[in-house]
Amino acid sequence: MGQQDCPDWLLAEIVILSKITSVKMKLLVGAVIKDICGSPLDYAKVQKWTADAKLGPADVKACIACLVFVIKHAAKHGVDGDTLSRELQQLGLPKENATASSKAYNDKRDQLQGVLRGDSLRLWTLNKMDWRVDYILSSSSLESVDAPAIELMVDASNPEFPNTSKITRAAVDAERFQLLLSELKQAEAIMAKLVA
DSSP states (O other): OTTSOOOHHHHHHHHHHTTSOHHHHHHHHHHHHHHHTTSOOOHHHHHHHHGGGTOOHHHHHHHHHHHHHHHHHHHHTTOOHHHHHHHHHHHTOOHHHHHHHHHHHHHHHHHHHHHHHHTSOOOOEEEEEEEEEEEEOOOSSOSOOOEEEEEEEEEEEOTTSTTOOEEEEEEEEHHHHHHHHHHHHHHHHHHHHHHO
C-alpha cells in the first residue's frame, strides 16, 4: 500500500493479530471502521472479542492501532479487498484473518474514502480582500518617504468554523504587494482550471 515498506512496529503487531480468530477479526475490523467513520470504539466489546486470544490491554490497543493504520492506508490508496487480503497475508496474517479483514473493509470502502476525504487538508477560504494605497509625501518620523504604502484587509474563514470569518489587516510596501497580487492571480487561474 502506498509503494512504501511496512513499518517495523506493524510487523510486530501482525504476530499479535494472528492470535485472534477470523470471526473475531472481522468484528474487530468492523468496529475499527466504525470508529474511523465517527462512531466511538466500544473497548468492552473489543476486550470480549480478544479475550480468548489472551491479549493484555496494551496488546489490544496495539492491535487497534495496527488495524487503524492498515485500514486508513488501504482506503487512502484505493486498495480493493482482494489486494488488501494478499498484502496482509504477505505480512504474515493467516489467510482466514486476512480474508475476514478484507471483507469487512470492502463492505465499507466507499464510506471510508469519503470520511478520509473530508478529514484531509482543508485550507482557509478567502472571502474578501481589499487594499488601499496611501502615498506619503512627507513625515517627521521618516527620513525618506516618497513611496506608496499599501494597507491590506483580508477576510478569511476557518474550515473548522465556516460560518465565522477573521479579518486581518497589514501594511506592505509596493514590491511585496505586487508579488502578492501576482501570486493571487496565478492561484486564481489554477483554481479556475481545476474547477472547469
